[in-house]
Amino acid sequence: MRRRLGPVAAALAIIAVLAFACGSSLAYFTGPGSGSAAAAVSSLSGPVITNAEPAAGGTVSLAWEGVTAPGTPSVNYFVTRDGGNPGGNCAAPAVPTAATTCVDKEVPPGTHTYVVTAVWRTWRAASAPRTATVTVGAPARLAISASTTTPVAGAAANLTITAQDSAGNTATTYTGSKSLTFSGASASLGGNAPTVTNSSGAATAFGAATSISFTAGVATVSGANNGVMRLYRAGAATIAATDGSLSTPSPLAVTVAPSALSKFALAPETTTPVAGAADPLTLTAQDVYGNTVTSHQGSKSLTFSGGVTSGAGNVATVSDSSGKAVAFGTATTIAFTAGVASVSAGANGSMRLYKAGAQSIAVAEGAITSSAVTVTPVAAAASKFTLSGSTTTLVAGAGVNLTITAQDAYANTATAYTGAKTLTFSGANTSPGGNAPTVVDASGVPVPLGTGTPITFTSGIATVSSAKNGVLVPTKAEIVALAATDGTVSSSAPLAITVSPAAASKLAFVGLTASAGTVSSPCFTTCTVTALGKSGVVEAKIAAVDTYGNTVSNIGTGHAIAVTATVGTVLNGAQTFPATGVAQSPLKFTFTAPATGSYSGTLKAATSLGTVYTTATATVTK
Secondary structure (H helix, E strand, O other): OOOOOOHHHHHHHHHHHHHHHOOEEEOOOOOOOOOOOOOOOOEEEOOOEEEEEEEOOOEEEEEEOOOOOOOOOOOEEEEEEOOEOOOOOOOOOOOOEOOOEEEEOOOOOEEEEEEEEEEEOOEEEEOOOEEEEEOOOOOOEEEEEEOOOOOEOOOEEEEEEEEEOOOOOEOOOOOEEEEEEEEOOOOOOOOOOOEEEOOOOOEEEOOOEEEEEEEOOEEOOEOOEOOEEEOOOOEEEEEEEEOOOOOOOOOEEEEEEOOOOOEEEEEEOOOOOEOOOEEEEEEEEEOOOOOEOOOOOEEEEEEEEOOOOOOOOOOOEEEOOOOOEEEOOOEEEEEEEOOEEOOEOOEOOEEEOOOOOOEEEEEEEOOEEEOOEEEOOEOOOOOEEEEEEOOOEEEOOOOEEEEEEEEOOOOOEOOOOOEEEEEEEEOOOOOOOOOOOEEEOOOOOEEEOOOOEEEEEEOOEEOOEOOEOOEEEOOOOOEEEEEEEOOOOEEOOOEEEEEEOOOOOEEEEEEEEEOOOEEOOOOOOEEEEEOOOOOOEEEEEEEEEOOOOOEOEOOOOOOEEEEEEOOOEEEOOEEEOOOOOEOEOOOOEEEEOOOOOOOEEEEEEEEEEOOOOEOEEEEEEO
């Protein structure tokens, strides 16, 4: 059975509806007991916002009147900004507090609506909305401008750095000393780092913390302090700064121009060219920081230095803009385009160095010079030999230690000519005694001239070691014109060696002739004459000779010989050698064979006075 509401209950219901509509919450309490009774009713009123004061930097200070709680516990409050969570120390809906004041922070510029809501148990009562207009928000970014955006390399550009809120307004609360780090520019080719002066005037490299002083959101240069930028690398740069929180979303675009011409950069295509080969040069006009000076344009008169003349007299050259080879040390016309000169079809800077070894190459245009570049040409292929000897005067049978050098066309040692080679020597003759001249090969074996001789080269040079690998032993007294060839490479000029006779050691027939029959060959210290016939005649002079048959000279006084025969007769058989000049009998001896009968005899030339020399003998038969 439904119980009808009494008049009091109906009245309470109406009051509850009205309270809800008016921002208050009502409470209805019941208690145990019999019969009917009235309970106390309480309400929760919405707070009244008494202050919503905006300030520069994006803060709003809020205050509101507290609300009496219907009971325990006490009332808490939360704040909303534009229907969302506030910042600063204002309580959010999820965590209401008992505070009746707060400061909302990081409020963007514009008009914002605040509502404070009272919370008691499960009841809530909201305040009437209150608006606040923020004209300057919190610092959100940095903006950079400069006194010039087209500075010359190394010149000053004064920066103005402005802290801005999200709407682009100057964030005037950003003030005092700030630590900024700049970026967006590179070091020059010469290693000069971009810098900005700090608040005390010290130039600080990009990428390093830089103290900059702000006043009401703006940092400006004072004297040489607080933002003087110097960039050293020519070209485009985008300058930005950050304090770790604020950055520069729109960097400052700067285009750096090179400064005045200060030097040249010289770059060969290779620093180890082959001697005599073209080595194209690239020349770059640069400012003091290594930037290309693009205004250096057209024909310029340069002078190159450092090239060394080769041993063959070849002078270092560089081609001019017309392709003509111009000697180092002579004015050379070179064409530049936008600060750079490069070789085209062999003209305009093709360098040729002929001397092997390190050379310091540089170039100058008046007082403007380059740093020296070390270029080390290497020898070209071997094209000739040069010969030298430990002596150029010796006696027959003695040794000459040869040095054989393989050279290129420019007289550089051809260091690539190395290892075992087979050379053929010439220019020395067989001695009168039939002894062939020799060269001792790499293994120590004497090899007659005219025969392939193994010789070992090291880096283009063959030298004697332990009496091996190039000891020449001439045997004939003469002026030797020694030459060598490997079949492709030959000596460019013969080595002249004067060979004198060794000491006299034996006697020999000189110019022996027979009136009939045959004379053996050789016929020197021993001879054979056959079919001489009846009364045949043999004539010859006698000489004192060395081991190899070379006639000696200037043997002094007291030397005589006697020619004897076992058959027939000898005329002028006893003679004396002259003290000076060639040691040879003044007259021919004459041997006459028997007129009748068969015969076989021996002629002997022997010492009769003075130094005893080995006897010369000749056998004669009918």
